[in-house]
Amino acid sequence: MTTGVVIDRRYMDHDMGAHHVESPDRIDVLARMLEDDPPVPYRPIPPRPATDEELAGVHEKGYIDLIRSTAGKIVPMDGDTTAGPRTWETALLAAGGLLEAVDRIMDGSVRNAIALVRPPGHHAEASRAMGFCFFNNAAVAAEHLVRRHGAKRVLIVDWDLHHGNGTEHAFYERRDVMYFSTHQAPLYPGTGSSRFFGHGEGFGYNLNVPLLAGKGDADFLHVFERILAPVAAQFEPDLILSSAGFDIAAGDPLGGMEVTPAGFGRMTASLMAMAERTASGRLALVLEGGYDLAALRDGVREVLKALAKSDGPPSEQRGDSPLSPSLLVELEEPLRTFRQRWELP
Numbered sequence: 001m002t003t004g005v006v007i008d009r010r011y012m013d014h015d016m017g018a019h020h021v022e023s024p025d026r027i028d029v030l031a032r033m034l035e036d037d038p039p040v041p042y043r044p045i046p047p048r049p050a051t052d053e054e055l056a057g058v059h060e061k062g063y064i065d066l067i068r069s070t071a072g073k074i075v076p077m078d079g080d081t082t083a084g085p086r087t088w089e090t091a092l093l094a095a096g097g098l099l100e101a102v103d104r105i106m107d108g109s110v111r112n113a114i115a116l117v118r119p120p121g122h123h124a125e126a127s128r129a130m131g132f133c134f135f136n137n138a139a140v141a142a143e144h145l146v147r148r149h150g151a152k153r154v155l156i157v158d159w160d161l162h163h164g165n166g167t168e169h170a171f172y173e174r175r176d177v178m179y180f181s182t183h184q185a186p187l188y189p190g191t192g193s194s195r196f197f198g199h200g201e202g203f204g205y206n207l208n209v210p211l212l213a214g215k216g217d218a219d220f221l222h223v224f225e226r227i228l229a230p231v232a233a234q235f236e237p238d239l240i241l242s243s244a245g246f247d248i249a250a251g252d253p254l255g256g257m258e259v260t261p262a263g264f265g266r267m268t269a270s271l272m273a274m275a276e277r278t279a280s281g282r283l284a285l286v287l288e289g290g291y292d293l294a295a296l297r298d299g300v301r302e303v304l305k306a307l308a309k310s311d312g313p314p315s316e317q318r319g320d321s322p323l324s325p326s327l328l329v330e331l332e333e334p335l336r337t338f339r340q341r342w343e344l345p
């Protein structure tokens with residue numbers, strides 16, 4: 001059993017212009033790290049394009065056709081999101097890359113995996129591209145797990161700097177896919193209040209933890225181990241998907257968080273321990289944001305080291321840096337909300 005990695009230089013074919021932070025260089029720096037200095041042995045997983053039917057689990061048919069119609073052209077979709085001549089095929093390959101990772105985990109050929117893809121996905125709505133995203137890779141994979149693999153419960157953990165509005169909306173009234181997000185607030189896209197806790201059948205299955213800027217490793221680990229881990233143990237997911245954004249790294253040009261490369265490794269180890277409890281270790285991460293190239297590269301390297309240590313104990317070190325002074329106050333409202341449905345200490 002091993003760790004799978006999806007990466008492909010075709011992910012560089014989507015290009016939103018010379019000065020856009022969501023640039024092809026993000027894949028280049030990761031591909032070079034894996035070619036020149038791979039931190040651990042891993043199994044390469046070749047991506048494939050997602051099918052219309054797979055995308056239609058989350059996206060409206062007319063929207064899929066709209067993105068298809070941008071092939072070969074330059075079409076602005078939103079203020080910060082532009083489809084270029086090869087965006088359609090690259091976006092299909094991004095969604096399909098995560099689907100392949102999930103399929104290799106489910107057929108037992110790898111234990112866990114990370115899909116290093118672009119364009120990212122978590123802002124993409126059923127019928128709207130926004131926030132550098134076209135198709136919602138994580139949501140499409142969660143739906144695929146339910147429909148194709150018969151998963152009863154899927155947990156999506158979104159640690160990107162930004163709230164994954166698209167993923168929240170995709171499953172807001174469902175209890176088979178839980179969405180848990182940490183995100184800087186206030187910040188784009190403006191959604192993600194802890195009051196949005198799901199609706200109807202889904203009440204209690206959408207958990208938002210908005211955080212002020214300045215949070216570091218100890219803060220994120222606190223949220224993961226004191227809030228997410230007990231909820232995950234009660235929810236009992238069959239697989240954990242993670243929208244892994246490296247824009248919470250110290251130095252990221254879009255964010256104000258302070259996570260170190262080691263912190264990303266420890267967050268991954270924490271998710272692995274949760275996956276071990278109820279999901280036989282099944283964990284698939286997908287790249288979302290992360291715009292400081294060195295921080296992205298170093299963060300992914302530590303995530304890979306953690307994933308490959310799948311038989312070792314999870315990192316227990318904690319508290320070597322103190323919690324941010326305001327963290328516990330900031331967590332009061334989310335905890336009050338979450339206790340309506342989940343047992344939390």
Ligand SMILES: [Zn+2]
Pocket residue numbers: 160161162245247288289290
């Ligand atoms: Zn982001």
